[in-house]
Amino acid sequence: xxxxxxxxxxxxxxxxxxxxxxxxxxxxxxxxxxxxxxxxxxxxxxxxxxxxxxxxxxxxxxxxxxxxxxxxxxxxxxxxxxxxxxxxxxxxxxxxxxxxxxxxxxxxxxxxxxxxxxxxxxxxxxxxxxxxxxxxxxxxxxxxxxxxxxxxxxxxxxxxxxxxxxxxxxxxxxxxxxxxxxxxxxxxxxxxxxxxxxxxxxxxxxxxxxxxxxxxxxxxxxxxxxxxxxxxxxxxxxxxxxxxxxxxxxxxxxxxxxxxxxxxxxxxxxxxxxxxxxxxxxxxxxxxx
Numbered sequence: 001x002x003x004x005x006x007x008x009x010x011x012x013x014x015x016x017x018x019x020x021x022x023x024x025x026x027x028x029x030x031x032x033x034x035x036x037x038x039x040x041x042x043x044x045x046x047x048x049x050x051x052x053x054x055x056x057x058x059x060x061x062x063x064x065x066x067x068x069x070x071x072x073x074x075x076x077x078x079x080x081x082x083x084x085x086x087x088x089x090x091x092x093x094x095x096x097x098x099x100x101x102x103x104x105x106x107x108x109x110x111x112x113x114x115x116x117x118x119x120x121x122x123x124x125x126x127x128x129x130x131x132x133x134x135x136x137x138x139x140x141x142x143x144x145x146x147x148x149x150x151x152x153x154x155x156x157x158x159x160x161x162x163x164x165x166x167x168x169x170x171x172x173x174x175x176x177x178x179x180x181x182x183x184x185x186x187x188x189x190x191x192x193x194x195x196x197x198x199x200x201x202x203x204x205x206x207x208x209x210x211x212x213x214x215x216x217x218x219x220x221x222x223x224x225x226x227x228x229x230x231x232x233x234x235x236x237x238x239x240x241x242x243x244x245x246x247x248x249x250x251x252x253x254x255x256x257x258x259x260x261x262x263x264x265x266x267x268x269x270x271x272x273x274x275x276x277x278x279x280x281x282x283x284x285x286x287x288x289x
Contacts, residue, residue: 012127016118016135021085023139024114028107031146033064034155073101085111110146114139117269124273133169134272137162137222141265144215148261154211159218166221175272176224184220188228189213212260219268227271230278234267235260 040062047054060067069078076098082088089108096103117138125131140162148154163185170181192213199207220228243258270278 009122009126013119013122016122016131017115020115020118020135020139021111023118024111024142025083025085027114027139027143027146028110029064029069030143031110031150033062034157035147035151035153037063038153038155038157071096071098071101074099085115110142113142117142120273129172130174133165133174136165137272138269141268145262145265148211148259152209152257152259154209154215154261156211156214159211159214163214163218163221166218166223170221170224175222176226180224180226181221184223184225184228185217186220187225188220189217191228191232192216208260212264215261215264219264219271223268223271223275226279227275230271230275231264231267234270235263238266239263 044054069083070076071078073096076096079097082092082097086108089103089105092103094103094105095101118135121131121134121138125134140158144154144158147158166175167178167181167185170176170178175181176184192208196206196208196213199205216228216231219231223231239258239260242263
């Protein structure tokens, strides 16, 4: 099987694409439910602190496994053949098979993004020990991106495991030597922590959240401290350009909060696959190599 995948990279790419589409369907569940689960837990904790009677337990459990997928309009369960990634959406023409209500196009888009990211990883890394780790890395970044877009939140339930996993896999120097990964994790957190507090001292405002610190720390843990300048530069440039365009299109003021996590995640994807080439090209251009 290993030889077959090495000799026929198309099979590897197709397999990763299909796997990514399937995982993307689960990511839709995580993106939608995890913030709601966190909100419920926070409410209960606040009620306990305030000495209030906690809300009565829900009639049925609400977590990443239950309840099963259902239409948000008519609550009818979605049958397995109606839940095939992307394909079912196209066959149903974007509508519920029972009540005919429209289904958001973002669901197949996220599934497709998960599949294409998996295909990109297969193309760049081939059948290697790096591939399964990279797939997990990319899918978590996609999940964090969408949650941050929706709620301006980067959950510790995702950023911290991503950070520790990066350190663990680099005990075998899978993407970076362990010492570089440890320094990358510490430096990634401290860089944005310093920017945050400097901005707050100068303006009296908070420019970003602690989730951004943890995400950059995770990226440093995965790719080493050498990739942090690439990630910071790319995310800052793209964030400034896209953020300005969005503010102009939406006619909102400069005080409008814009999530920074998606730009860090996007820069992390670029750095994972092309960061080393970007650094080498820059050093050659600057005459430093």
